[in-house]
Amino acid sequence: MDLNYLKKLIKIIDTSSISEIEIEEEGKRIKLSKPRPKVLANVSPLNVPLSAATAVNEEASALRKPAEEKPSEEIIIPFTKENIAEVKSPMVGTFYRAPAPEADAYVNVGSIVSPGSILCIIEAMKLMNEIESEVSGKIIKILVENAQPVEYNQPLFLIEKS
Amino acid sequence: MNIESLNNNLVKENLLSRIVFLDEVDSTNKFASVNYAELPHDTLIITEFQKMGKGRFERKWESSKGTNLMFTLLKELKIDIDKIHNVIFYTSYMLFNTLKEILDDTLGKNLLLKWPNDVLLNRKKTAGILLEVKNLKQPVKLFIIGIGLNVNETDFQSDNIVSATSLKKETGKEFSREDILEKFIINFYKNYNLLKESDKLIDEWKKNSFGIDEKISFSQYEDDKEKSGYIKDIDHDGAIMIRFDDGSVKKFYSGEIKIKY
Numbered sequence: 427m428d429l430n431y432l433k434k435l436i437k438i439i440d441t442s443s444i445s446e447i448e449i450e451e452e453g454k455r456i457k458l459s460k461p462r463p464k465v466l467a468n469v470s471p472l473n474v475p476l477s478a479a480t481a482v483n484e485e486a487s488a489l490r491k492p493a494e495e496k497p498s499e500e501i502i503i504p505f506t507k508e509n510i511a512e513v514k515s516p517m518v519g520t521f522y523r524a525p526a527p528e529a530d531a532y533v534n535v536g537s538i539v540s541p542g543s544i545l546c547i548i549e550a551m552k553l554m555n556e557i558e559s560e561v562s563g564k565i566i567k568i569l570v571e572n573a574q575p576v577e578y579n580q581p582l583f584l585i586e587k588s
Numbered sequence: 589m590n591i592e593s594l595n596n597n598l599v600k601e602n603l604l605s606r607i608v609f610l611d612e613v614d615s616t617n618k619f620a621s622v623n624y625a626e627l628p629h630d631t632l633i634i635t636e637f638q639k640m641g642k643g644r645f646e647r648k649w650e651s652s653k654g655t656n657l658m659f660t661l662l663k664e665l666k667i668d669i670d671k672i673h674n675v676i677f678y679t680s681y682m683l684f685n686t687l688k689e690i691l692d693d694t695l696g697k698n699l700l701l702k703w704p705n706d707v708l709l710n711r712k713k714t715a716g717i718l719l720e721v722k723n724l725k726q727p728v729k730l731f732i733i734g735i736g737l738n739v740n741e742t743d744f745q746s747d748n749i750v751s752a753t754s755l756k757k758e759t760g761k762e763f764s765r766e767d768i769l770e771k772f773i774i775n776f777y778k779n780y781n782l783l784k785e786s787d788k789l790i791d792e793w794k795k796n797s798f799g800i801d802e803k804i805s806f807s808q809y810e811d812d813k814e815k816s817g818y819i820k821d822i823d824h825d826g827a828i829m830i831r832f833d834d835g836s837v838k839k840f841y842s843g844e845i846k847i848k849y
Contacts, residue, residue, distance in 0.1 A: 520842040551677075551704035552718060554720045556720070556724065557724065558724070574809065575808060
């Protein structure tokens with residue numbers, strides 16, 4: 427990640443309604459955030475004269491607008507790291523979704539898994555390593571094609587924890 | 589198969605905890621993989637006839653009933669995850685040494701290891717090994733070590749006639765399967781130190797390996813296109829280095845090497 431790339435990113439975020447962005451590529455992670463618009467709940471109309479309260483409310487609705495125009499930020503919430511588990515490859519090898527070429531896949535998108543459920547095989551040097559789930563939940567994404575080589579720590583599955 | 593003598597020499601000597609003899613089974617590895625929770629470690633599963641080869645790589649292990657050795661050893665080993673491939677090099681090297689003891693000196697010289705898991709006699713495959721690992725993230729892992737060795741087989745199908753062989757086919761002699769199995773188990777259980785010395789293991793393995801600087805073809809995964817090249821080296825981490833015909837050198841942790849006959 428070079429400095430120019432970083433500067434460009436900052437500019438994009440400054441001029442956008444995004445308040446936070448996290449990018450991961452080639453093992454490097456960068457997280458940028460800017461102050462959010464002031465939270466309005468702190469202003470209690472009851473503590474101020476009626477006229478002032480009206481003014482505040484107007485200001486509030488004016489301020490609220492940009493906040494409401496940030497659906498991209500809101501959508502991210504159900505996919506925060508807390509409820510999504512990423513299963514990574516513990517080794518370099520080849521990813522297999524089934525125990526044998528004609529056999530059914532261990533899991534598919536939508537499969538419910540629990541700790542110890544076998545998710546796939548990583549084969550290296552004719553050693554078949556069963557990769558087990560460490561969490562309970564639902565498979566929401568399979569990130570690697572069957573019979574493809576994988577690197578150490580490469581994400582393989584996304585599991586929505588239950 | 590004389591199970592009595594195996595019991596006397598391996599179980600009573602406290603090497604194995606139990607021998608499970610199956611007249612017929614799909615595959616001894618599959619049996620072990622399904623039943624491992626009920627079987628004590630150091631169990632040896634042996635069969636006279638395997639109805640199917642084990643899945644992905646062992647295609648179909650050709651076998652007439654009662655002529656070959658097909659067995660699986662359940663072995664718990666404390667080994668780090670980045671060293672587990674040593675178990676495959678160790679197993680094939682112990683099998684190689686066992687066959688060397690059994691064959692006379694002249695023929696013994698024609699034995700070679702082939703990356704990562706085969707034993708060749710006169711450049712033809714006589715044994716194959718397939719390993720599965722359970723409890724990968726635990727310090728003590730369970731290894732399901734499956735071995736198929738062509739001993740007294742003489743009936744080879746035409747598509748395998750070039751690349752597969754048996755001890756009998758190459759020597760004209762019958763061999764005692766019990767004797768080979770016993771010697772292998774003893775070798776396996778008595779040389780653990782080598783399993784801990786990664787670099788030494790790979791170096792010794794490499795000295796007896798087929799094909800450094802030999803012309804081969806290589807495919808990295810199922811359905812991958814075969815590319816021809818030369819074996820350049822085997823790294824201390826177990827990976828194979830291949831120099832392809834376009835001059836590029838690449839390192840692989842999985843794949844299939846084909847000998848050019």
